[in-house]
Amino acid sequence: xxxxxxxxxxxxxxxxxxxxxxxxxxxxxxxxxxxxxxxxxxxxxxxxxxxxxxxxxxxxxxxxxxxxxxxxxxxxxxxxxxxxxxxxxxxxxxxxxxxxxxxxxxxxxxxxxxxxxxxxxxxxxxxxxxxxxxxxxxxxxxxxxxxxxxxxxxxxxxxxxxxxxxxxxxxxxxxxxxxxxxxxxxxxxxxxxxxxxxxxxxxxxxxxxxxxxxxxxxxxxxxxxxxxxxxxxxxxxxxxxxxxxxxxxxxxxxxxxxxxxxxxxxxxxxxxxxxxxxxxxxxxxxxxxxxxxxxxxxxxxxxxxxxxxxxxxxxxxxxxxxxxxxxxxxxxxxxxxxxxxxxxxxxxxxxxxxxxxxxxxxxxxxxxxxxxxxxxxxxxxxxxxxxxxxxxxxxxxxxxxxxxxxxxxxxxxxxxxxxxxxxxxxxxxxxxxxxxxxxxxxxxxxxxxxxxxxxxxxxxxxxxxxxxxxxxxxxxxxxxxxxxxxxxxxxxxxxxxxxxxxxxxxxxxxxxxxxxxxxxxxxxxxxxxxxxxxxxxxxxxxxxxxxxxxxxxxxxxxxxxxxxxxxxxxxxxxxxxxxxxxxxxxxxxxxxxxxxxxxxxxxxxxxxxxxxxxxxxxxxxxxxxxxxxxx
Ligand code: DMJ
Numbered sequence: 001x002x003x004x005x006x007x008x009x010x011x012x013x014x015x016x017x018x019x020x021x022x023x024x025x026x027x028x029x030x031x032x033x034x035x036x037x038x039x040x041x042x043x044x045x046x047x048x049x050x051x052x053x054x055x056x057x058x059x060x061x062x063x064x065x066x067x068x069x070x071x072x073x074x075x076x077x078x079x080x081x082x083x084x085x086x087x088x089x090x091x092x093x094x095x096x097x098x099x100x101x102x103x104x105x106x107x108x109x110x111x112x113x114x115x116x117x118x119x120x121x122x123x124x125x126x127x128x129x130x131x132x133x134x135x136x137x138x139x140x141x142x143x144x145x146x147x148x149x150x151x152x153x154x155x156x157x158x159x160x161x162x163x164x165x166x167x168x169x170x171x172x173x174x175x176x177x178x179x180x181x182x183x184x185x186x187x188x189x190x191x192x193x194x195x196x197x198x199x200x201x202x203x204x205x206x207x208x209x210x211x212x213x214x215x216x217x218x219x220x221x222x223x224x225x226x227x228x229x230x231x232x233x234x235x236x237x238x239x240x241x242x243x244x245x246x247x248x249x250x251x252x253x254x255x256x257x258x259x260x261x262x263x264x265x266x267x268x269x270x271x272x273x274x275x276x277x278x279x280x281x282x283x284x285x286x287x288x289x290x291x292x293x294x295x296x297x298x299x300x301x302x303x304x305x306x307x308x309x310x311x312x313x314x315x316x317x318x319x320x321x322x323x324x325x326x327x328x329x330x331x332x333x334x335x336x337x338x339x340x341x342x343x344x345x346x347x348x349x350x351x352x353x354x355x356x357x358x359x360x361x362x363x364x365x366x367x368x369x370x371x372x373x374x375x376x377x378x379x380x381x382x383x384x385x386x387x388x389x390x391x392x393x394x395x396x397x398x399x400x401x402x403x404x405x406x407x408x409x410x411x412x413x414x415x416x417x418x419x420x421x422x423x424x425x426x427x428x429x430x431x432x433x434x435x436x437x438x439x440x441x442x443x444x445x446x447x448x449x450x451x452x453x454x455x456x457x458x459x460x461x462x463x464x465x466x467x468x469x470x471x472x473x474x475x476x477x478x479x480x481x482x483x484x485x486x487x488x489x490x491x492x493x494x495x496x497x498x499x500x501x502x503x504x505x506x507x508x509x510x511x512x513x514x515x516x517x518x519x520x521x522x523x524x525x526x527x528x529x530x531x532x533x534x535x536x537x538x539x540x541x542x543x544x545x546x547x548x549x550x551x552x553x554x555x556x557x558x559x560x561x562x563x564x565x566x567x568x569x570x571x572x573x574x575x576x577x578x579x580x581x582x583x584x585x586x587x588x589x590x591x592x593x594x595x596x597x598x599x600x601x602x603x604x605x606x607x608x609x610x611x612x613x614x615x616x617x618x619x620x621x622x623x624x625x626x627x628x629x630x631x
Contacts (some may be wrong), residue, residue: 039340043255044490097308102233110346128265128331128626157555158606162220164562164573165599168590169217169225171572172209178236181206184572195526195589198248207232208249211257212596215624217610218264220603230261234269239277242299244472247292248318250277252385252591254326256624262332263627271332273432278329289351290344291319291366305366313363317343320360320386322406323393325568326478331629335616349386350407356436358414360432378435379420380447380509385621387411390453391460398629412460412483415453421486424512430496431489432512446493451506451533452621455540457483462544462614484544491537493518495553499532501579504560519579527587528576530565532597532623543609554605573613597623 176182179189180200192202200208210229218225255274261272283301284292291314293303309315322342330339351369352361355377362382363374377383390408393401408609415421415433419441424430432446433453461483497518498506505528507520520526535557542550564584565573572588600623604612617625 013385041530042601053502055248078132086509091248095423103502106463127618128629128631139428140484143468150422154606157490157558158603159605161558161599161603164558164566165216165220165595165603166222166225166564167571168224168573168595168599169229171567171570172213172590172595173225173228175572176209178205178207178210178232180204180206181592182209182572183333183588184570184590185566185586185588186570187570194248195591197405199246199248200253201241201245204241204243204245204298205371206239206241206243206245206254207237207593209457209590209592210255211254211261212592212622214257214261216595216600216603218261219600219607223373227548230265230267233258234267234273237273239280239298241453242297244295244297244302244304245293246318247281248315249319250281251322252323252620252622252624253596254327256620256622256626257596259325259332259626260620260624263625265593271329274329275333275335278326278570282337282341285341285345289348289366289369290341291364291369292322292341292345293366294318304610310363310374311366314364314366315382316349316360316364316386316562317382317384319351319364321389321621323401324396324618324626325388327393328396328626332628346407354414356420357418358410359418359420359436360411370486375438377418377420378447378450379415379453380435380450384449384452387415388456388621390620391456391463392620395459395463396628398631400629408460412457416482416486422512426488426512426514426515426517428496428517430512430517431486432492432493432518433514445509446497446512446518447509448494448497448506448529448531450466451490451494451534454487454489454537456487457490458487458537458540458544459614469513469597471607487537488545489542489552494534496535498553498557498560502582503528503564503576503579503584504556505564505579507579523578526578527567528579529590530561530575530582530594532593532601535598535601535605536623539605540614542605543614544608551605558602593622 001259014452034125051492063108072597112624121578129200149306171184172182175187176189179199181190181195182188183190183194190197192198196208197203200206211298212234213227214229214233217223217229254277256279256584256627258274262268262274266537280298280301284303286303294306294309295304296302303313309382321398326338326342330336348369349360350362352364353372354360355358355372355375359377360383361372361374362376362378365371365373374552379387380527387408390404390411394404398407399403419436420433422432422434422441422444424432424444434446434451435442450511461480494506497510497520498504500517500519506532507525508527508529509522509525510518510520510524512518535554538554538557540548541547542554565586567574567586572590575589576584577587578584616628618628
């Protein structure tokens with residue numbers, strides 16, 4: 001759609017049509033030569049019939065007969081035949097030669113056409129992201145620049161965050177280089193069974209923490225560490241591993257991280273790496289509906305569902321969180337296969353019956369997406385980033401993907417009115433999100449994962465007011481104000497869950513009833529997993545409102561992390577198993593998203609608001625910045 005509007009040099013615009021024209025011309029010349037070579041033969045033979053070797057004219061209408069060299073008339077015919085044979089042989093040889101060179105030329109032209117197509121899509125990408133190339137690729141990271149430069153307090157806070165990132169990175173690099181995640185207490189790679197290992201190929205050495213750290217290191221100006229991570233990624237990382245991985249995790253952590261690294265450095269090798277990975281994920285999409293299966297073996301392409309998911313079903317958040325990365329990859333490579341795969345998956349999700357006033361079910365059947373598989377909806381686990389990507393693909397495409405816009409507006413209305421959004425009945429009157437099952441609230445419990453929604457609503461409120469769907473101008477000023485207040489309130493709720501713990505760090509899930517508000521009850525909910533969602537919302541709200549309280553809350557989190565989570569012996573950061581204990585036991589895991597998201601959002605909260613500005617960048621669900629398309 002953008003082609004007509006784009007201002008590209010005229011030569012590049014004509015590259016492909018010219019190649020095609022040349023190919024057609026060569027084939028036409030060959031055909032013409034064939035006709036011209038053969039034409040004289042027609043005139044030499046009565047009736048214009050072609051004369052083939054060993055055959056003379058049919059004198060009696062009985063078909064070809066053996067010539068009699070004693071008959072003059074036949075001798076003439078024999079000579080004529082010989083001459084014709086000779087001319088025909090010459091013509092055939094000439095024609096074969098021409099056809100061969102035409103074929104060779106066509107092959108070369110095909111190669112050229114591919115080359116110019118790649119060059120064309122590169123030009124297209126450059127034209128679509130000009131500001132990004134100028135601001136990021138051409139200027140080195142400037143962590144100490146911007147309006148906050150003279151604010152010594154903020155500068156020192158940023159330095160502290162940079163030191164935390166360096167420490168977490170160095171621990172990973174020293175003890176677990178090339179593995180997916182770190183055991184920060186034992187100083188070893190996290191093996192199968194730990195953290196998200198089962199989603200990242202078990203014992204596979206895919207370097208999730210390295211890829212997830214690339215852009216964070218770059219943004220914080222840790223150039224030496226960035227170079228080490230980039231070199232390892234480009235020279236040592238291989239996706240050709242007999243490893244069964246989650247398509248979703250590989251997409252948000254790896255594709256997102258690699259594409260982001262490309263836009264920061266301008267190094268096309270990151271795109272090549274991303275393309276190699278994406279093509280290994282594609283077999284997961286080979287289902288009747290196009291809805292991907294959750295797991296795929298990187299080497300064999302064998303696809304499978306999560307063993308814990310309902311039979312034949314894909315997870316909503318996983319199947320619906322691909323569009324940002326897959327579409328961008330198609331734009332960069334000129335190969336539509338990735339964007340089409342993500343779009344087909346989204347369309348299959350669109351076929352699912354929506355029982356809760358427009359909310360989507362957490363599971364969709366990949367064979368029969370139009371049948372309701374499970375009556376469950378959530379903005380926490382299983383549902384979360386599906387809703388996020390509807391908004392963010394609209395933002396990333398600069399309002400071009402109007403389907404995303406329409407879907408998001410419908411979904412936002414459903415979130416508001418479908419029963420997910422509730423208010424506590426205690427004195428705090430907290431707004432919170434709780435999942436639905438069989439049409440009813442399962443319990444009054446909000447997951448930490450759902451804390452990203454505060455930032456999401458604030459982002460939506462801040463988006464350009466130009467999304468018209470089906471002729472309706474849906475994002476009226478009133479809607480935008482309401483969304484911002486939902487964002488502010490949800491973020492306050494999550495911060496309250498942090499504040500009510502003994503350590504200032506939030507639990508994995510927290511409940512609301514008449515006696516309890518924003519506090520975990522179940523033992524398994526009392527863990528702190530170093531997750532980003534709450535600080536992610538602080539980040540968006542700080543940027544959008546400029547309200548100092550978000551910086552204050554973020555700083556409380558920084559201090560709590562340093563005090564309770566940092567492991568002095570290795571420098572890594574560990575999860576906590578009970579946030580209500582003043583001396584919380586630590587768990588031996590430093591998840592890769594801690595480097596990709598938690599520390600990045602904290603760092604950006606204490607950076608200039610224009611640094612990786614929201615007008616130019618959209619953060620994928622793993623915190624990797626992807627550029628907003630300019631056309
Ligand atoms: C991250 O990997 C992503 O944010 C994902 O969307 C869900 N949660 C984890 C971190 O909590």
